[in-house]
Amino acid sequence: MKYLHLDSSFTPYNSSINFEAFTFNGGEPHIKILDQNIGNEITITHRINSFNDLGLLLIATDALRRMKVKHINVFIPYFPAARQDRVMVSGEPLSVKVYADIINAQQYDEVLVFDPHSEVTPAVLNNVKVIHNYDFVKESLSTIHEEVLLISPDGGALKKIYKVSEYLGGIEVIECSKKRDVTTGQLSGFRVYEEDLNHKHCVIVDDICDGGGTFLGLAQALKEKNAGKLSLIVSHGIFSKGTTTLIEEFDTIFTTNSFKDVNEKGVVQIKF
Numbered sequence: 727m728k729y730l731h732l733d734s735s736f737t738p739y740n741s742s743i744n745f746e747a748f749t750f751n752g753g754e755p756h757i758k759i760l761d762q763n764i765g766n767e768i769t770i771t772h773r774i775n776s777f778n779d780l781g782l783l784l785i786a787t788d789a790l791r792r793m794k795v796k797h798i799n800v801f802i803p804y805f806p807a808a809r810q811d812r813v814m815v816s817g818e819p820l821s822v823k824v825y826a827d828i829i830n831a832q833q834y835d836e837v838l839v840f841d842p843h844s845e846v847t848p849a850v851l852n853n854v855k856v857i858h859n860y861d862f863v864k865e866s867l868s869t870i871h872e873e874v875l876l877i878s879p880d881g882g883a884l885k886k887i888y889k890v891s892e893y894l895g896g897i898e899v900i901e902c903s904k905k906r907d908v909t910t911g912q913l914s915g916f917r918v919y920e921e922d923l924n925h926k927h928c929v930i931v932d933d934i935c936d937g938g939g940t941f942l943g944l945a946q947a948l949k950e951k952n953a954g955k956l957s958l959i960v961s962h963g964i965f966s967k968g969t970t971t972l973i974e975e976f977d978t979i980f981t982t983n984s985f986k987d988v989n990e991k992g993v994v995q996i997k998f
């Protein structure tokens with residue numbers, strides 16, 4: 727099996743097929759595969775954070791098909807728009823399905839995704855294989871040498887966190903839920919369904935850290951219930967508002983390189 731790593735800083739498997747890629751003046755991505763003996767099965771790996779990234783994946787797939795590669799797999803660690811997985815009000819798109827339809831049209835033999843936001847992503851993708859967060863959480867926790875509680879931020883994360891807990895031999899899970907303002911729908915606080923956390927190390931586990939507001943808010947609520955140290959494990963680190971405030975609040979933040987590379991003291995990035 728050979729690998730085509732389209733993003734030079736995301737190279738989860740060692741060997742990569744040689745290629746040249748650049749963007750035309752008009753903004754269109756271009757690629758030329760330089761190796762000619764590339765075999766019959768290739769896995770493309772790519773972080774898709776923009777339409778240009780998607781475009782590069784599509785034209786790379788076309789180039790491989792024209793080179794008569796029979797079996798093509800793709801590893802898209804952070805599946806785009808996985809959070810836009812339902813239409814809340816008329817006028818909104820079902821974006822995850824739009825991306826999935828484009829990926830499905832490529833007829834990949836296997837589509838690997840890492841810890842998708844909900845069950846909708848694997849449901850709308852063909853030939854999908856989900857890489858769960860179990861080993862990532864296990865590796866993160868292996869650096870914490872004290873008893874921990876796993877904190878589930880909301881109902882959406884519950885099913886996954888209980889599976890993680892089971893995988894790790896039954897670590898205690900503390901359930902929480904988000905409070906929302908009834909008129910605006912804005913996040914207004916958290917309910918923690920445990921009276922006293924007994925100063926134990928609380929580890930929040932979730933799929934995505936975007937702006938970080940969820941985790942800063944939850945940290946406050948946990949402290950009000952006598953939390954000890956706080957850590958955060960998030961599969962996909964977008965960190966759109968930076969990491970400074972989060973680093974001040976959390977003992978350690980664990981993430982992967984599924985979305986981007988982060989080199990900040992206080993953030994441990996476990997790489998694919």
Ligand SMILES: O=P(O)(O)OC[C@H]1O[C@@H](O)[C@H](O)[C@@H]1O
Binds near residue numbers: 843879932938940941
């Ligand atoms: O508060 P930020 O970091 O912006 O958003 C992260 C939260 O938004 C959800 O979709 C994620 O699953 C996570 O619970």
